[in-house]
Amino acid sequence: MALLELRAVRKAFGDHLVIDGIDLSIATGEMTCLIGASGSGKSTLLKLMTLLEPVDDGHIYLDGQDISEPGLDPQPVRQRIGIVFQQYNLFPHMTALENTLLAPRRVRGRSAAEVTPEAEALFDRFGLADRMHHYPDQLSGGQQQRVAIVRALAMQPEIMLFDEITSALDPELVGEVLDVLRSLRAEGMTMILATHEMGFARELADRVCFLDRGRICEEGPPDRIFSNPSEPRTRAFLSRVL
Amino acid sequence: MTGTPLTRRQVFEARQRRRATTIAAGSTCAVLAALVLLIPLAPGWEAVKRSFFNAEVFAKTFPGLLNAFLLDIAIFAWCAPLIAALGLLVALARDLRNPALYPLRLAAMLYTDIFRGLPVILVIYLIGFGVPGLGLPRPWNSPYIWGSLALILVYAAYVAEVIRSGIESIHDSQRAAALSLGLTPSDAMRFVILPQALRRVVPANMNLFIALQKDVALLSFIGPVEIFRQAGVYKSLMANFTPYVGAALIFLALTIPATRYADHLMNRQRKARS
Ligand SMILES: Nc1ncnc2c1ncn2[C@@H]1O[C@H](COP(=O)(O)OP(=O)(O)OP(=O)(O)O)[C@@H](O)[C@H]1O
Numbered sequence: 001m002a003l004l005e006l007r008a009v010r011k012a013f014g015d016h017l018v019i020d021g022i023d024l025s026i027a028t029g030e031m032t033c034l035i036g037a038s039g040s041g042k043s044t045l046l047k048l049m050t051l052l053e054p055v056d057d058g059h060i061y062l063d064g065q066d067i068s069e070p071g072l073d074p075q076p077v078r079q080r081i082g083i084v085f086q087q088y089n090l091f092p093h094m095t096a097l098e099n100t101l102l103a104p105r106r107v108r109g110r111s112a113a114e115v116t117p118e119a120e121a122l123f124d125r126f127g128l129a130d131r132m133h134h135y136p137d138q139l140s141g142g143q144q145q146r147v148a149i150v151r152a153l154a155m156q157p158e159i160m161l162f163d164e165i166t167s168a169l170d171p172e173l174v175g176e177v178l179d180v181l182r183s184l185r186a187e188g189m190t191m192i193l194a195t196h197e198m199g200f201a202r203e204l205a206d207r208v209c210f211l212d213r214g215r216i217c218e219e220g221p222p223d224r225i226f227s228n229p230s231e232p233r234t235r236a237f238l239s240r241v242l
Numbered sequence: 243m244t245g246t247p248l249t250r251r252q253v254f255e256a257r258q259r260r261r262a263t264t265i266a267a268g269s270t271c272a273v274l275a276a277l278v279l280l281i282p283l284a285p286g287w288e289a290v291k292r293s294f295f296n297a298e299v300f301a302k303t304f305p306g307l308l309n310a311f312l313l314d315i316a317i318f319a320w321c322a323p324l325i326a327a328l329g330l331l332v333a334l335a336r337d338l339r340n341p342a343l344y345p346l347r348l349a350a351m352l353y354t355d356i357f358r359g360l361p362v363i364l365v366i367y368l369i370g371f372g373v374p375g376l377g378l379p380r381p382w383n384s385p386y387i388w389g390s391l392a393l394i395l396v397y398a399a400y401v402a403e404v405i406r407s408g409i410e411s412i413h414d415s416q417r418a419a420a421l422s423l424g425l426t427p428s429d430a431m432r433f434v435i436l437p438q439a440l441r442r443v444v445p446a447n448m449n450l451f452i453a454l455q456k457d458v459a460l461l462s463f464i465g466p467v468e469i470f471r472q473a474g475v476y477k478s479l480m481a482n483f484t485p486y487v488g489a490a491l492i493f494l495a496l497t498i499p500a501t502r503y504a505d506h507l508m509n510r511q512r513k514a515r516s
Pocket residue numbers: 013018036037038039040041042043044045164
């Protein structure tokens with residue numbers, strides 16, 4: 001059974017149908033990349049999965065449970081699905097470590113003494129050991145984004161969503177964030193990425209989905225999508241970005 | 243200072259600064275000299291000097307005024323924390339989303355609308371004379387209690403609006419980030435949004451509290467002998483207005499540094515955010 005399954009999911013903002021009947025099935029340990037033009041609905045799709053936006057129609061199943069049920073408490077779902085945003089969205093009044101400890105303590109009710117070593121291990125692993133006690137405005141973009149990833153990982157989610165997490169970074173900082181993703185990939189984390197980094201998608205993804213006007217226009221293994229797309233729209237998009 | 247030679251721009255800017263300082267000092271001196279020389283030429287100056295700037299009266303009444311000012315400070319000191327607490331509660335009540343708590347939200351809205359819409363002195367009269375008029379036993383008929391309550395109600399309404407504007411100024415992505423980590427909406431407010439919002443509105447709230455310090459004098463109209471009332475007593479006693487000037491100086495000694503400090507904080511925040 002798929003870990004995460006979307007069936008005929010729809011979402012409109014006012015009259016504007018942004019997600020127009022999407023079916024998608026994500027297996028445990030799989031890495032899926034969402035590509036598509038600006039405004040094609042990538043961010044919205046990720047927000048639907050973590051219930052930051054309510055689903056209008058259709059179903060989303062997590063481990064077989066329908067999480068798109070209107071009125072369902074979104075909190076337990078969000079504890080299992082982490083998300084990292086393009087703009088980092090760190091809490092500016094907390095140090096990197098405090099950012100990381102907040103949710104495990106408040107949501108999981110764990111003690112700081114218990115969580116801190118885990119957090120330290122994560123900071124260490126991603127080259128942030130000497131940045132734990134810094135405030136976000138004392139960190140570079142790449143460091144902030146890595147802290148944001150650590151913050152999400154500290155909740156030990158089963159699925160991680162990444163929304164164009166390198167798009168706001170200076171080119172020389174992109175690499176350090178992509179390295180984090182490589183490391184998570186090697187660990188077998190289930191990941192869904194909205195990305196403009198086509199080279200990276202090609203290197204690591206199990207599957208690439210090309211979104212166009214709120215629909216999955218084409219999906220398949222990266223090699224086929226990038227070198228031999230069957231849909232004219234996919235071809236047109238790729239010829240613009242590659 | 244650093245040992246490195248100044249750049250051309252730094253040399254230029256230093257010269258500009260010196261020039262600006264010289265001009266500012268020169269024009270200030272000119273204006274002051276004009277005031278000192280011209281005002282005494284006014285026909286009523288001698289009379290004004292006698293009744294407003296009388297050194298003898300000043301020396302005699304100033305200690306008593308300072309003493310009375312302690313009461314202003316005491317009233318301020320017990321009102322301020324209550325205002326902060328009530329203002330915060332009202333601000334939060336206005337954001338309640340739970341339909342069962344709608345009456346609270348409505349009450350908070352009416353409350354801020356009403357108390358921001360009334361002159362402070364009117365509220366002080368209505369509450370300060372009205373409630374003790376119910377014939378309550380001591381100490382519940384004290385004008386201190388009801389006068390203070392009037393100040394608290396008015397100022398908490400303003401503080402609530404300031405805090406609410408702070409909450410609204412925090413970008414929604416902060417809330418989304420908090421919720422995405424599994425925090426409840428109230429935890430997101432308490433740990434993520436409110437701390438940032440409160441920090442952001444410190445200067446605005448400081449200005450409110452400076453205004454409060456001045457408005458404490460309004461309580462004199464319903465009884466308490468604080469500095470303004472005390473100055474009035476001295477004025478009648480000595481048939482001289484100098485005590486009012488003394489009272490003004492005491493207020494300024496407190497409010498000017500506080501205002502400067504609030505402005506300084508505001509500038510620092512503006513710089514930090516740009
Ligand atoms: N909260 C919202 N209210 C109204 N319209 C929205 C909202 N969020 C997104 N949209 C609209 O939905 C469409 C899809 O937006 P979305 O952010 O999902 O696209 P995207 O594929 O992530 O684009 P980008 O590559 O620019 O990030 C856009 O036309 C956008 O204007």
